[in-house]
Amino acid sequence: MRKVAVIGASMGRIGRYPELMFQDLGWPAVKGAIDDAGLERKHIQAVYCGSAYGGRLAGQRALRPLGMTGIPVINCENACSSGATAFREAYHAIAEGRYDRVLVLGIDKLTMLGGGVLPGQPEDWEVDVGLTMPALYAMRARRYMHEFGLTREQLSQVSVKARRHGALNPFAQYQKPVTLEEVMAARPVAEPFGLLHCCPTGDGAAALVLCAGELAAQSTTKPVWIAGAELTSGRFVTGYRDITTAEITERGAREIYEETGVSPQDVNVAEVHDAFAIAELMYYEALGFCKKGEAFQLLESGATSVGGHIPVNMSGGLLSKGHPVGATGAAQLVEVVWQLRGQAGARQAVGAKVGLTHCTGGGIAGLDHGACSITILKS
C-alpha cells in the first residue's frame, strides 16, 4: 500500500440555493480543489463522487461545465456517508496503485426535494407506520435522558456550542450564535427536539484532490496524510437493541484505531456527525473521547469547544454548518484538512496534528445506521 496525501481542498458556503443548477453547485468546488493543489484538470485521472439525492450521474453533471469528463467517474451513494465513501474509495485506489491523482466530490442539493422532513426509506416497515429521521434520533435522546439523567437543557447546550462555532465559519449555513433560551423555546419538531436541535436542510458541495505520497511535494509544502479510512455498515438486529449506544460508530472506531495505531487521546480535532443534538453526545462516547454516560460532562468542561483539548465540530458541525447529505463527509474532510494546515481562521484548533472525521447515517429498520465512515488525517 502506498502513502496517500490530500493536496487540495475546497468548498462553498453551505446554504439554500434553489435557483442554482446542481452542476453549478458542484463545479466551483471541483475547480477550487484543483487550483488549491496547483494542478490542472489534465492531471486528474479519475473522479469519485458521493451524492445521496443527486440522482443519476451526479459526478458527470458537476464535471461537465469544466470539460472534465472523459475519465472514469465513480458515483457513490451511501446516504450521509456518500461523500466519505467516495473519499475512502479514492484513497484505496491510489494506495493500491490504480491511479496517482484523483478528485473526490461530495454534492447534494436538498432544496430540490421541496423542504420539510426528508423522505423516508421506501419499503421500510418503520417508516410506513410514521417513523421519521428526527423521530428516530429523538427516541435515542429520550432513552438516553431516561438512562443517564441528561436534561433537555443540557441537550440544548450541544446546539449552543455548535452555533457558537458556526459563527466563526464563513462556510457555515448558520453564522449566528443562539442562546440556550432560544434553543429551548424553538418550535417542536420531534420531542424532545425543537428546530434548533436538528440540522437544517441545505445545498452544498465540497471537493478534495488526493495523490500518491511521492507526488505530494510537487503540489504543496503542507500535505495532509491519510492515516486510515474506515467504512462499515450497520449490523441487522431483529430483537431488543440499545439505541443509546451507537453500535456502528463504536465498532468502526475500534477498527480504525487498531488499523492506524492512533488512540482517541491522540486526536486533536474532530468533525462528527451531529445531525441532531443527541448524536454529538453519543459519538463522544462511541469514538472514545469519554466514557459511556459522561458525554455532557465532557461538553460542559469545554474540552470539545474552541481552545479545548479535543475540539469537536469547529466548523459548527451539521447543526450549524449544515448537512447537504451526500456532501457532508467531503465537507468534514475539507474542514479537517484546513485545520491541519492551520488555515481555519478564527476557528483554528491551535497546533492540531491529528484530525478525525466521522459520518454515519441512513435510517434503515433493524440497523443502527446504514453506513459509517471514519477517517484519520495527519499533518
Place this chain on the structure above:
Amino acid sequence: MSVEAVEPRYALGGTISFDDARRHRLMGGKCAGCGAKVFPKPKICSSCWSTEQEDVALATRGKLYSFSVVHAARKGWPSPYAIAYVDLEDGVRICAPLEGDVANPPPLDTPVELIVGTLRTDADGVTVLSHRFKPVTEAR
C-alpha cells in the same frame, strides 16, 4: 341500492389478523431453522438463511422502550402523533404509533398493549390502519 363496504387498508400488508375471539393479533415470522421470531415475517432468516418461516402471533403486551411526539410530519400525515419503540414480551421490538394524549405521554418502561387503529388517510381518501400500542389500564 347497496353501498359497497370499503375494505380497510393496512399500513403493512399481512401483519394484522384475528384470534378466535375476534381480537387483533400482530403477526410475525418464526424461523423453522433456528426459532428466531421476527417482525415482519421475512422470506429468509437473516441469521440461519432458512426460508421456512411460519406465521406466528406475537406477544400483545410489552414495554414502552422510547417514543417521540412528531410535529414535523411527512406530507399527508396528521400531526402531532406519537411514534414509539415497544419491546414485546417475546423478545421482538416493534416500531408503532403510541395511542393516547400526546400532551401527557406515559413514562418510559410503561407496560403497553396492542390495539389496531387508524394511522392516517391515504391519497385516495381511504383509511389506513396499523398496529398501535396503548398503556395497559387493567390488570391481566
